[in-house]
Amino acid sequence: MHVDIGAALGEVAEPGVDEDELDALDERVATAHETIAAGRENGDFGYAALNLPEETDPSVIREAVEPVTDAEYVVTVGIGGSALGAKTVTAALADRPDRHVILDNVDPEHIERTLAALPLEDTAINVVSKSGTTAETLANFLVVRETYEDAGVDWTELTVVTTGESGPLAQLVEEHDLPRLPVPDGVPGRFAALSSVGLVPAAILDLDIEGLLSGAGAAADDLGPSLYDSPAYAYGAVCYALEERGAGVNAVMPYAERLELFAEWFAQLWAESLGKDGRGQTPARALGATDQHSQLQLYRAGPRDKMVTVVRPRERADVPVPETDHDSLSYLSGADLGQLLDAEYDATVASLAQAGRPAVEIELERLDAEGLGELLFAMEAATILVGELADIETFTQPAVEWGKRAARGLLSGEETEETKTVAERPSYRID
Amino acid sequence: MHVDIGAALGEVAEPGVDEDELDALDERVATAHETIAAGRENGDFGYAALNLPEETDPSVIREAVEPVTDAEYVVTVGIGGSALGAKTVTAALADRPDRHVILDNVDPEHIERTLAALPLEDTAINVVSKSGTTAETLANFLVVRETYEDAGVDWTELTVVTTGESGPLAQLVEEHDLPRLPVPDGVPGRFAALSSVGLVPAAILDLDIEGLLSGAGAAADDLGPSLYDSPAYAYGAVCYALEERGAGVNAVMPYAERLELFAEWFAQLWAESLGKDGRGQTPARALGATDQHSQLQLYRAGPRDKMVTVVRPRERADVPVPETDHDSLSYLSGADLGQLLDAEYDATVASLAQAGRPAVEIELERLDAEGLGELLFAMEAATILVGELADIETFTQPAVEWGKRAARGLLSGEETEETKTVAERPSYRID
Structure with missing residues (x-):
């Protein structure tokens, strides 16, 4: 797995991360890594993952x-x-x-x-x-x-x-x-x-x-005390730094249909782990190239409150676009669908950079069991790193418990503090 | 269609909309409605929709x-x-x-x-x-x-x-x-x-x-000069007011599997129409009750930068939960799956209000062709209203054009300003 943070640097984007800021962050990554490694060693709650x-x-x-x-x-x-x-x-x-x-x-x-x-x-x-x-x-x-x-x-x-x-x-x-x-x-x-x-x-x-587990194991071996040597930590550290500078939204945009669900999985991992104490990026799911022609309008020209994470496999299946004699389509001739998709990917990253909006690229060699295992593990490690840097309780979800108790109370019919709150909830209807 | 803005009012939520603010906004809605009505009358670009x-x-x-x-x-x-x-x-x-x-x-x-x-x-x-x-x-x-x-x-x-x-x-x-x-x-x-x-x-x-078109027609008939008489405008006006007060994210969460795609449709409509001139809410898609146990953590306890839109049909199919003799499940006995889903919905709205986070409810009588037509039309009208209030060009998408030209250039192989930018795009790799 490769992470490219070039389009998230301060010289390119606003918000962006300056290189000296990264160096300073790297010391905190080393400390966080120690905590994480010790937690793993002891099989502590959460770190055991x-x-x-x-x-x-x-x-x-x-x-x-x-x-x-x-x-x-x-x-x-x-x-x-x-x-x-x-x-x-x-x-x-x-x-x-x-x-x-x-x-x-x-x-x-x-x-x-x-x-x-x-x-x-x-x-x-x-x-x-x-x-x-x-x-x-x-x-x-x-x-x-x-x-x-x-x-x-x-x-x-x-x-x-x-x-x-x-x-x-x-x-x-x-x-x-x-x-x-x-x-x-x-x-x-x-x-x-x-x-x-x-x-x-x-x-x-x-x-x-x-293969999935061995890919995940390879990503585990990549974890170390420096973000410069660990793609997972590099990703987490850059997200953290961008959030600190105002990127409250992390739009995750895989360029592979088979990873559409991955974006959903990531969204719950990120939101439920890091949405605490008044902080936490909102994960927004998108799919490239499909959403590129709609969401990209917002990502390039909307508020500077977001970063975009693009994900792609380097290898793609070979499906050539058949020849056509229509002049206006001649630029497609000889192309392959995968080339078209990759051209869209490259264009998206460049167009964000050109507009000074931060983007991070994640590339897998290929979308197979090993590649997926690596990706899932790396995102879990990145989430845990952000939790350490932000000093929050990554592994709990206290704010969802109220709603669970309320739903349970509503069904059982017993009156509780929660069901009373539900019954008296504010209403102002427009019909 | 019914819209309930009770849980988005200033007395409940932060950010929230005060009632006097709504009154002031209502005058601007009247003006915007005139523009929209005239645009429709003349068949002007966009309004013609x-x-x-x-x-x-x-x-x-x-x-x-x-x-x-x-x-x-x-x-x-x-x-x-x-x-x-x-x-x-x-x-x-x-x-x-x-x-x-x-x-x-x-x-x-x-x-x-x-x-x-x-x-x-x-x-x-x-x-x-x-x-x-x-x-x-x-x-x-x-x-x-x-x-x-x-x-x-x-x-x-x-x-x-x-x-x-x-x-x-x-x-x-x-x-x-x-x-x-x-x-x-x-x-x-x-x-x-x-x-x-x-x-x-x-x-x-x-x-x-x-039926879809006639439902949409009914929503069209509901448009008028006051937000208090028009659910679509009420929705748009409240979103606008909340965005002005810092709700940069609009999390759209239908409580119906059949509306999962609706959330996606809404996301592209909202982002591409309103993501301009440094503004525009980021639509985040979610699905109730599934995402309630993850995203809700962020919505209740994360930054105060978002609003939640919940959508549900009032009628649901009848699927009773079979009886069981397990004590710990007795609260499910006699319940219906639809009741459970509605209990989760009610609990979510109340739990957001309880945490002082703004939510807006949209209810359809039922999820049939008429109901869907009404919903789609109302969301289009709401989008257009927000565009008027924010004074932006709702119907264009200039920021996606750069990427399209770039992708086209990459495929055709000719060197253009865009392809040069792509070739020289910033890179800082971590492997």
């Missing part, structure tokens, strides 16, 4: 999913960190990403329609909930189970569960003798992509989870 | 697509405004949204894989380009055409073209005697969802485009 490349045993996952590897489809029942990582991996690596279906919302129409379209006898079920009590996940799983039963399909033959050692899901595993995979200790859901939490569907679809 | 509900003739579209209504799939070849509207409509209204496939990027792998998975003899082609020269669209169309030819499928029998009266696509229409639909006069692509630009795939899938 960076040990997953070596601690996740792919053969354990392969063994657990063995009974369902004949399934054509796999439906993941989970939410947030328990679904997005898995979705990101199959979207990037599967020949047919449609074989992995996600139920990570409680929209009744969507659930109904999705289940109705699947051949249930040929669809494995991957349930993921650390606590085994997540409302959305359990509600959906109860619906899924009943749908299988109503269709006369034995769901117990098709289900793999990833959950902790106690709770309703763990009980269910015992009752029905289901394969259970553990959730890794000390790893918040959003940092768990490189464990059974993120790898079960990929294993069912027989994707290269070993 | 608001006349589409009455000017688009659905029977012309139905007639043009008649030869291909037997197709099981339709593949749209277009980019930006020429694809997103169409995608938004079928995603919201089709029973099987997978019947509409979009090629709006030039990622070679994706194109190859997508075409390989389609039964071409049963797949209609919908090509959309106003100028008929858009590089991505034409390159993709040349690839699509050749793929059909290689498979021995007569693409001319399956193709519908939406383009202007001249250019390579118009020529092609003549050569092969294809059905051609016009692009509406004076309507930028991103405002063209309610014309043939956005409605052809919906018509091929036999969706209710008449």
Whole structure:
């Protein structure tokens, strides 16, 4: 993985990072790296995520999913960190990403329609909930189970569960003798992509989870005390410095359709980890070249409150544009679609630099299991680094708990402080 | 459509809009409404978009697509405004949204894989380009055409073209005697969802485009000189006022899977229209309840630089959560998935208000053709209103042109000012 910060330097962009500022930051990176390395060593909460490349045993996952590897489809029942990582991996690596279906919302129409379209006898079920009590996940799983039963399909033959050692899901595993995979200790859901939490569907679809872990391991080996030697830290440090100088938005724009989900995964990782204490960049997801003709207007000419992160693989499939005799299209003749996409990428970076707007480039050699593993790990390490530099609690999410309690109270019908606040919430309607 | 601005008022949120500020703004809304009404009356560039509900003739579209209504799939070849509207409509209204496939990027792998998975003899082609020269669209169309030819499928029998009266696509229409639909006069692509630009795939899938247009017409009738009488203007005015007070980000979060694409459509409309002259909110897309457990951390506890727009239909399908005998799940017993989703929605709005963060609610009676038409039209009108209040050129996109010229130059191989800038763009690599 390569990171290019040229278009984020102070001599190019405003906000930008001056080189002497980077040098000063590099000393803080060294200290942060020590903290991170010690946290990994001790297996401390959160930092333990960076040990997953070596601690996740792919053969354990392969063994657990063995009974369902004949399934054509796999439906993941989970939410947030328990679904997005898995979705990101199959979207990037599967020949047919449609074989992995996600139920990570409680929209009744969507659930109904999705289940109705699947051949249930040929669809494995991957349930993921650390606590085994997540409302959305359990509600959906109860619906899924009943749908299988109503269709006369034995769901117990098709289900793999990833959950902790106690709770309703763990009980269910015992009752029905289901394969259970553990959730890794000390790893918040959003940092768990490189464990059974993120790898079960990929294993069912027989994707290269070993390569993914070894790519992640390579990125782990790249971490060191200086941002100048570590692409992940360089990325994190530059984001931090730009945020300090006013870049409150980080627009993440992969130039590869298979990485569209990666941008979504990154967005939740970044927002939930770093959106605290009145700070934290807002991740904005975009896709190149598609969004280039709309969002770029804002990125180049709007407020100087953002940075753009572009991501691409260096290798692309070979799809030549057929010849045409229309003069106005002659510039396309002899081109390849990949060349066109790369021309758009180069043009975007240059056009941001030309307008003095900061951009950071992330390049992978190729978009395969190793490349993706490297990217996911590097972004996790970058997130943790930013948390250290900003001195915030990267691994907690206190601000989402209020809403969870409120939703729970609303459903159970008991009156709590939260449900009262919901009932009395401000309203000013315009019809 | 109903808009609730209660949680965006100054007494609740910071940034927030005070009621006397709204009153003052209402006078400016009256003036802006006059400009907009006059622009519509004269069919002026851009404003003409608001006349589409009455000017688009659905029977012309139905007639043009008649030869291909037997197709099981339709593949749209277009980019930006020429694809997103169409995608938004079928995603919201089709029973099987997978019947509409979009090629709006030039990622070679994706194109190859997508075409390989389609039964071409049963797949209609919908090509959309106003100028008929858009590089991505034409390159993709040349690839699509050749793929059909290689498979021995007569693409001319399956193709519908939406383009202007001249250019390579118009020529092609003549050569092969294809059905051609016009692009509406004076309507930028991103405002063209309610014309043939956005409605052809919906018509091929036999969706209710008449209902869509009549819903949009109802929203048009709601426009008037006061924000207090017009949900669309109320929304636009509040966004404008919040932006003025520091809400540089507008996080749009529909609580309905079928509206996920709507958020994407809104993002390009908002960014490309309003991201100018150093201003413009950054649209951030999210999906409730899925993203509630991650993004909400940032929205509640991050910088006070954003507002949240939540959108939901009032009616939902009935999918009860099956009973369970696990104590810890008893609060789910007797609930319905829709109730759970609505509890999450209510909890999110209340939790933002409780943290003093501004939120605006948009509610549709139901998510059908009328409701969607109303929503799309209202958001277009809101965008135009913000442009008037901010005194910017809503309907142009000068900042994307540089990149287009650069990409074109890179492909043709001629050296231009832009290609030189690309070649000399700043670089500082960390490997």
